[in-house]
Amino acid sequence: MYKNILYEIEGAIATLTINRPDKRNAVNYDTVEEIDQALTQVEKNPELRVLILTGAGDKAFVAGADIRELDKRDTILGRTETRRRQEVYTRIEQLEIPSIAAINGWALGTGLELAMACTIRLASTKAGLGQPEVKLGITPGAGGTQRLPRLIGMGRAMEMILTGDPVRAEQALAMGLVNRVLEPDKLMPEVKKLAETLATRPKLAIQYAKEAVLRSAEGSIAEGLAHESYLHALSCGTMDKKEGVASFLEKREAKFTGR
Numbered sequence: 681m682y683k684n685i686l687y688e689i690e691g692a693i694a695t696l697t698i699n700r701p702d703k704r705n706a707v708n709y710d711t712v713e714e715i716d717q718a719l720t721q722v723e724k725n726p727e728l729r730v731l732i733l734t735g736a737g738d739k740a741f742v743a744g745a746d747i748r749e750l751d752k753r754d755t756i757l758g759r760t761e762t763r764r765r766q767e768v769y770t771r772i773e774q775l776e777i778p779s780i781a782a783i784n785g786w787a788l789g790t791g792l793e794l795a796m797a798c799t800i801r802l803a804s805t806k807a808g809l810g811q812p813e814v815k816l817g818i819t820p821g822a823g824g825t826q827r828l829p830r831l832i833g834m835g836r837a838m839e840m841i842l843t844g845d846p847v848r849a850e851q852a853l854a855m856g857l858v859n860r861v862l863e864p865d866k867l868m869p870e871v872k873k874l875a876e877t878l879a880t881r882p883k884l885a886i887q888y889a890k891e892a893v894l895r896s897a898e899g900s901i902a903e904g905l906a907h908e909s910y911l912h913a914l915s916c917g918t919m920d921k922k923e924g925v926a927s928f929l930e931k932r933e934a935k936f937t938g939r
């Protein structure tokens with residue numbers, strides 16, 4: 681069904697792999713549309729609890745936008761293409777379920793932007809992360825100037841974006857751009873372990889908590905606190921809240937139902 685991605689499901693975990701390893705998984709227009717279609721599949725499947733995003737092969741997560749297409753991008757396409765990517769990446773960010781970027785190699789340009797739209801990022805020691813757009817005479821356009829400073833702070837984001845130079849995995853870890861760095865063969869097992877943990881947590885509490893945390897990056901603290909309070913109130917009305925509290929008081933394992 682897909683040409684440029686793989687979409688696989690294992691239990692409650694879906695894995696979307698950008699699959700153009702001979703082009704270092706560079707994302708072209710068709711790939712963006714395929715990611716969007718896969719997101720519709722994710723949203724329509726109520727059994728899913730976590731989405732993993734990764735890149736095929738051992739060299740790249742995603743080495744940026746397809747530079748062959750960039751060659752033809754003029755002002756008009758520059759606007760439509762970036763709006764489309766922003767829309768699709770924001771869809772990942774706003775999914776009800778959390779997503780994990782398994783950064784197995786280069787995450788450059790749109791690749792880093794894709795990883796930053798995910799809820800959590802884990803990287804292999806082979807990863808390199810950067811926004812090299814200025815080296816091509818352009819600026820980031822799929823969220824880089826907005827999500828990078830929110831994740832690592834203004835000064836460090838400025839340095840990465842204005843030099844265009846990538847950081848290695850360990851530097852990304854020190855900046856908080858990734859949560860953990862693992863040997864390449866340990867990356868997917870660790871990502872899956874984290875995904876399994878998230879999948880065991882009560883579904884609605886995860887959904888509301890994720891939404892509240894995302895809101896912290898926007899607007900005022902007063903609005904964020906009000907939103908947090910309403911989401912907390914909603915979580916108090918769930919069956920899983922009854923079960924979670926009862927299981928603690930009765931000293932037993934909780935059996936969550938996602939309701």
Ligand code: COA
Pocket residue numbers: 702703704706739740743744745746747748786788789790812813816
């Ligand atoms: N767009 C299109 N093709 C790309 C690509 C991209 N962003 N990144 C890599 N490729 C292609 C190369 O053109 C090459 O194709 P070919 O075999 O048909 O010539 C193939 O992938 C392998 O690339 P190569 O540079 O030989 O791989 P490498 O492992 O030595 O280096 C990178 C990997 C990621 C460091 C290097 O490919 C690179 O710098 N890519 C561009 C990164 C970039 O500027 N991205 C931002 C775009 S906004």
